[in-house]
Amino acid sequence: MQTAVEAVVFDLGNVLIRWHPHAAIAREVGPEQASAFLAAEDFDFLVWNSRQDAGRGWAEAEALAVASHPHWERAIRAYRRHYEHSLLGPIEDTVTVLEELHGHGIPLFALTNWSAELFPHARERFGFLDLFEDIVVSGDEGVAKPDPRIFATLARRAGRDLAACVFIDDSPRNVAAAREAGMDAIHFTDTGHLRGDLRRRGLPLAPA
Structure with a gap:
């Protein structure tokens, strides 16, 4: 189940x-x-x-x-x-999915491999980052995906069992590490499949 x-x-x-x-x-x-x-x-x-x-x-x-x-x-x-x-710009279709999930009250988090010194560039430029309850930035933590320690940090910061979280990443290594940590993980390859992948998990998104 x-x-x-x-x-x-x-x-x-x-x-x-x-x-x-x-x-x-x-x-x-x-x-x-x-x-x-x-x-x-x-x-x-x-x-x-x-x-x-x-x-x-x-x-x-x-x-x-x-x-x-x-x-x-x-x-x-x-x-x-x-x-x-x-930073070439937002991936608009994925941002739309993020905004829909936020509109339905789904708790949202981010887990990113990013330099602590350079992440402020993204913060200043992309307003949709404010939709996340928390963003775990690897450079701040001193450890990056796929190291299992950063998934433990995510669990602590999100205050949730990782088994109840869906993780989306474009790196197969990071997807495999997330699954090893107990998460349901989606390998993001393009925006076309993501909406359907999340709908199949029962999330309240409109059909494509």
Whole structure:
């Protein structure tokens, strides 16, 4: 028998907010160099960035990266300097789902891998973030998905059994970790399926 849903938990990046580092880096080094940097075999941008999501400060991160990869210094520093351009805008269909759930009084939470220093950019720009009762930001907690400790933090902050929460994330690793933590988790691949996935769980959304 399916547990009644008490709350819905959203990831933010590429679920509610389109994000890609290329636009920020290209502001300083141009699109071709930005693409080369992000595809570089000698520097893994996503792994490096994930350390900031887990709490490392940006000044330290940039200093270490520039020391080990001085030929990429402009691209490394460009990302944070022009960070607002990496936030490409809301994913409107998902925002509509969020707003409908809020309108029906469904408790809403967010669990996001995001640098504590950079998350204020999203707070200032996207008013729909105010619909969440709480947002767990990995950079503030010093631990990021898929580490099970951040799901324990979510349970404490939400004040609910994770088995009664539905989690939505675009990362298969994070979805698997959420399920391991006891959550019902939806792998978000596009906006087309999400409304139906939530309706099948008994949530009061209009048909597509």
